Amino acid sequence: METEIEIKFIFSSEFELELYQKINAQHFISSKTQLLHNVYFDTADRALRKMDMGLRVRSCENRSVQTIKTAGRVIGGLHQRPEYNEPIEGARPELSRFNSKIWPDDCDIKSLESELFPMFTIDFERQTWLVEMADDTLIEVAYDRGFIESNQGKVAICEIELELVKGDEKQLFVLGNDIALLPEVRLGNVSKAQRGYMLTDKALFKVKPLSHSPLFPSMSVEQALLTNMQHGLRHIQYHESCYIESCQDDALIELLTGIKFLHQNLKLFKQSSPLLLKASWIEDLHWLARAFSWIDQRSTYQSLLENRGYYLRKLPKFKSLLKKLEIQDNNLPKKQDVLELLKSTRYCQFILNITQWLIQFEKSTFSSEKANSINDFARGYLTSAWEELRVGLTSEKENQLLAYQGLLEANLLIGLSVGNLFSEEKNTAFRSPWLDIKQGLKELAMINVIADFAEQEVDTERRSEYIKWIKRKEESLLHALEQSKEQALLKEIYWRDSIYQ
The missing domain is CATH 1.20.120 (Four Helix Bundle (Hemerythrin (Met), subunit A))
Incomplete structure (x- = not known):
């Protein structure tokens, strides 16, 4: 078993020259280019998905490897996921080759394998560089360009992944902050496999209200703080993706709710964790709140304009009033302004910095005293x-x-x-x-x-x-x-x- 630790960025091939310049400025000891063909399998009732598993067969240079990725986690743009790899002949998975311990006790492997079928394919060209960093750290930089395809359609992918090969995890963020300076790059918290399932199931990012943070009583105050900050960050990133996909104003309302949630938790925990207010990302959180402070006003205008201004229909000079409202609404930031902000260096570095802080905070010692x-x-x-x-x-x-x-x-x-x-x-x-x-x-x-x-x-x-x-x-x-x-x-x-x- 291996555990992937990687930072994933969503990128645009329009700026790949700038990426090459960034890589050439690093000390890399090897590089290569490969064409990777990936087939993802599951059953009709999504048995693997229900077990939080992903199964693929990757073919490259006449060799095939089957991979199971088990339930991991994503914080910001950092992905940590256990994976099991086994070489196979042909293109069909052979589940018996995997360690039997990865399967639930009641799982019938033979029956499961017989029901597997190809869900979607992901084909891409991967350029990789093995970069030497400080503290005897090696990081593989991968630049992937290609397509996800299923019977429901085809979508392009363009990503940069930084995977820790060995050494200090902090160096991932050192290199990550350099990558964050590239134009229109942003942290990705959705895997290729997740996007493949979404395409296959015709699923979209739909606006959803902020839920209760998943706390439980055995947690310390510090653990609750960590859980809450992760909860708020997930809500922000989910609705970032939702807005970029659909440009719905409702997605921005929820994104702002996530920002307010983080801000409220700063107030909630500042006395129990005084160092919280010295975190490097605090200033950028305040900047983000100011940058989206107009959203409530946009929501008010849109409510008044809804259904051709039905709410205002009994007012005199009704149409003239609607025109004035439309002018006021048009004076607020436009979709392009929002997209530029969400793809800006400062926003990307904010997500990266809060991700690093969360990882470091998690590694600190939590108090187990009952008073806490x-x-x-x-x-x-x-x-x-x-x-x-x-x-x-x-x-x-x-x-x-x-x-x-x-x-x-x-x-x-x-x-x-x-x-x-x-x-x-x-x-x-x-x-x-x-x-x-x-x-x-x-x-x-x-x-x-x-x-x-x-x-x-x-x-x-x-x-x-x-x-x-x-x-x-x-x-x-x-x-x-x-x-x-x-x-x-x-x-x-x-x-x-x-x-x-």
Whole structure:
């Protein structure tokens, strides 16, 4: 068995001359070019996929090798995955050649092999260089150009992979930071095999809401921090891929949610892990948050323009108002601006730096003291955070919800950070009215946009109509929000008792 440790970059062959210049600046001791033909196998019901395994037969220069890759993990662009290789004759897998220990106890190898069929092929030219780095480290740089093909179609691939052959893992990131300076390069957290399955199954990157971080009670606070940061990074990278594939604005909303989640966890854990705030990627996280700060505004404009402005249909000079909204929306960053940012050197280095930090943090010694348990930490933080919001919302100030909108969003993110430790049923019941309030505040933001237009309106009669509409909408919405708030404040606190006790 071998364990691959590699950093994968998505690249464009348009800039391969710059890549060659980068490689030539390194001290490499050998290089070669090969044509690799890869056939990936599975059963009709995806038996291998369900076991988190990937099976391929690779042919090169009249030799065939079958490979099983078992469940590994991906952090940022770093891939770590155990693999088993066996030479074979021909193009059909022979599962009995693999070590029997890799299979589940109840797996019938002969039956499984009989049901295998070719799912997709990946053919590419691979150029490799064996690069010498400091600390007696060898890294293989592979530049792959080719195609994934199945009965559902064909897609191009162009990737750079840095694989640790021997030596210090840190040197992967030294070389990786140099590769990150290439034009339009970005970290890849999806393998060729995953992309092959997606093509075969006609699967696309679909926008999905941020889920609860998968914490469990035996974790220390430090382990929970590590899990949460990985969770947020995965959400960001998934929706980065989603946007690049489809350019959906909803993908950017979720990407920003991932950024906010990481930022909230900095606040959540800064006292228990003081060195966290000195991490090299913090400044770039803040830069990224600023770079996407317009997304909420875009969401508001798009909601107003939805269905040809149905929400605004009763306002005077309706079509004129829609044109003004479209102008405002068009003044915000465009798709090309977003794509340039996601393919920028700074963004690529941010993903690379947080990946390296996560790997190093994981290797540090975690405290096992009971006082440092995540359960106690989570209860204490949830209690203080929600109490601050409760006190604010029960004050006598008017429109408290608007004043505490930021705190509400922060508390909901804290719930996603540590809520998995407690009863899912009680958690859902507690969060439901608060999520209704969050949605209501989005509508209030829409009303406020029209209020801004009303202030600029010179026609007094039209301005009066705007104000009447705004007042009517606000009164109805604020009444509903107030009712939701009263319900929310009465909900049972879900973190009082852990379901694991």
